[in-house]
Amino acid sequence: MSWYVAKSLDVLLAQLNAKAPNRSKVSDGSIGDASHSARESDHNPTSTGQVCARDFTNDPAGGLAGQWLADALVASRDPRIKYVIWNRRIIDSRAGQHPWQWMPYSGVNAHTHHVHVSVFAGALGDRTDPWNLGGGTKLSGRQLLNGDTHMKLPAEMNTRSEVIALPPDADVKLIFAAKTVIFGGHIYCWSAVPGQGTGGDPVQWRTEVKEGEVIAIPRGTSKAEITYSCASEIDLYVQAIA
Known part of the structure; x- marks a missing residue:
């Protein structure tokens, strides 16, 4: 099956690359590997081929700190965000999931090397308006x-x-x-x-x-x-x- 990354995540990728052009991408990722395909994960394509997750490497020296990115996304309350995982914690926007509250994350991957961003599937995840990350990453005009x-x-x-x-x-x-x-x-x-x-x-x-x-x-x-x-x-x- 053909697949593509949700377009909103491509927008976020482009904004972060523009902010930190020399950042490490060693832990970046989109479509899941074999370990992801064996379980439910937004890194796996939906029935329409949409991959609704991206990982962004924590590289403070290269201009992209994971804590900054996680904080900026949470502060934005962007309606496209399904959940964010970073440094052994997860924050979920959905009702019934302690919406917009950081909670302990006990998954196999502690997510200390990258920030995981999941967006909602469908048209919402494919919205291409810029992400509001603060700090001059969303320019006027x-x-x-x-x-x-x-x-x-x-x-x-x-x-x-x-x-x-x-x-x-x-x-x-x-x-x-x-x-x-x-x-x-x-x-x-x-x-x-x-x-x-x-x-x-x-x-x-x-x-x-x-x-x-x-x-x-x-x-x-x-x-x-x-x-x-x-x-x-x-x-x-x-x-x-x-």
Whole structure:
């Protein structure tokens, strides 16, 4: 069965990667391994293929402390949150589960190396509005992953190029997400002002683009050509800050 991560968690991943671009991802995860598949877990796909959980590595030195993330999510009271597990405690939003109160967690994994975030299945978990994490992670005027700035690039085992229009009067970032490695990632930019286009890749040619990677596009770019190959379709999000 094909699967995908709930889109709200892709949004959260992109925001955290932008906040802490050098953070460790050693304990990051989405779809469950064999041990998860043997039991009930939000890391397992639903009947529609939606994976409703992500883990985010605790890396204070790299700019992402697990305690900060857990506290920020709880403070937000975001309706997409089903529960959060961190450092031997769990907080659940659902009625009958001591809603929004930290409780002891006695699972096999103490969750001291990563924060587990579960969202509700279905349309709520796929909402793509930005997460309110405080501390400047939600910028005024930012359009992040809404219906106008999300597109799917088709799978292509060879090399494929797609041209997308961009707002030249904004600072633009492209955020890539796919179930397999994206090879290539070469980007050519055209400027709305003659002679000011990059004529090439602003971040150099790379052999792969990692899931959730954020690529900055020079201001003044009116369109970009993305050359890539990938075994699965790519979710491309355009973040524009006026």
